[in-house]
Amino acid sequence: MSSLTFHDVSVVKGEAAILSGISIALSERRVAIIGRNGSGKSTFARLFNGIETPSRGEIHIDGVAGSRTLRRNVGFVFQNPDNQIVYPIVGEDIEFGLKNLKLPPAEREKRIVAILDQLSLHHLRDQMTHKLSGGEKQLIALAGVLVMQPKWIVMDEPTTLLDHWNKNRFMRILNSLRQNVIMVSHDHDLLSGFDRVLHIDNGKLVDDGVPATVIPSYLKRSKC
Numbered sequence: 001m002s003s004l005t006f007h008d009v010s011v012v013k014g015e016a017a018i019l020s021g022i023s024i025a026l027s028e029r030r031v032a033i034i035g036r037n038g039s040g041k042s043t044f045a046r047l048f049n050g051i052e053t054p055s056r057g058e059i060h061i062d063g064v065a066g067s068r069t070l071r072r073n074v075g076f077v078f079q080n081p082d083n084q085i086v087y088p089i090v091g092e093d094i095e096f097g098l099k100n101l102k103l104p105p106a107e108r109e110k111r112i113v114a115i116l117d118q119l120s121l122h123h124l125r126d127q128m129t130h131k132l133s134g135g136e137k138q139l140i141a142l143a144g145v146l147v148m149q150p151k152w153i154v155m156d157e158p159t160t161l162l163d164h165w166n167k168n169r170f171m172r173i174l175n176s177l178r179q180n181v182i183m184v185s186h187d188h189d190l191l192s193g194f195d196r197v198l199h200i201d202n203g204k205l206v207d208d209g210v211p212a213t214v215i216p217s218y219l220k221r222s223k224c
């Protein structure tokens with residue numbers, strides 16, 4: 001079991017405190033982050049894999065600190081897959097991170113085939129990435145993250161651009177992943193099966209618990 005721990009983490013940009021004094025330990029399989037626009041959710045999510053670094057405090061994965069360790073063990077799926085897909089051919093794009101790891105070709109091929117199997121995406125391997133649908137692009141972006149074999153995957157509103165059908169397909173795949181998942185979402189219907197929900201408001205962690213308590217309490221507050 002892997003754990004991610006924040007020790008009194010704050011993020012300050014210029015004069016603005018974006019996140020303040022967050023201390024938390026996560027080891028659940030499915031964790032959601034909710035909160036209103038501008039509350040600090042994306043900043044919080046980006047801290048988990050070292051894209052964002054704390055101004056104060058420390059983040060540990062399995063007891064080890066440092067953004068290189070976080071980047072190696074925590075994958076990140078963006079809201080818009082166009083920000084993630086860099087190569088013109090699907091197979092090349094999935095292979096990109098593996099080349100950076102300097103894995104030998106046979107090992108790269110083994111991992112790519114396994115991921116395409118897992119997500120049922122073999123038919124897209126030789127396709128041009130710019131011709132894919134939004135749903136296909138989001139799955140290819142996910143494949144590019146999974147192929148790196150992270151322990152955790154953080155997703156920042158990954159279903160926002162998907163239609164109902166693709167959203168359901170994406171969530172089915174998400175449910176089948178063995179990795180721990182942290183997902184930022186405004187779509188509360190998707191979160192009922194999650195183990196834990198974190199509510200961020202004005203840069204602070206204001207609620208933390210199971211969906212059945214945190215989500216109704218968030219909705220009640222947002223009516224005020």
Ligand SMILES: Nc1ncnc2c1ncn2[C@@H]1O[C@H](COP(=O)(O)OP(=O)(O)OP(=O)(O)O)[C@@H](O)[C@H]1O
Pocket residue numbers: 013014016018035036037038039040041042043044
């Ligand atoms: N680099 C930056 N410099 C200054 N302010 C920033 C920076 N990045 C984010 N902010 C501010 O920090 C606050 C939180 O932003 P963040 O994107 O984390 O919120 P969010 O909860 O993800 O919002 P949304 O739901 O709209 O995506 C916002 O007020 C934003 O303008």
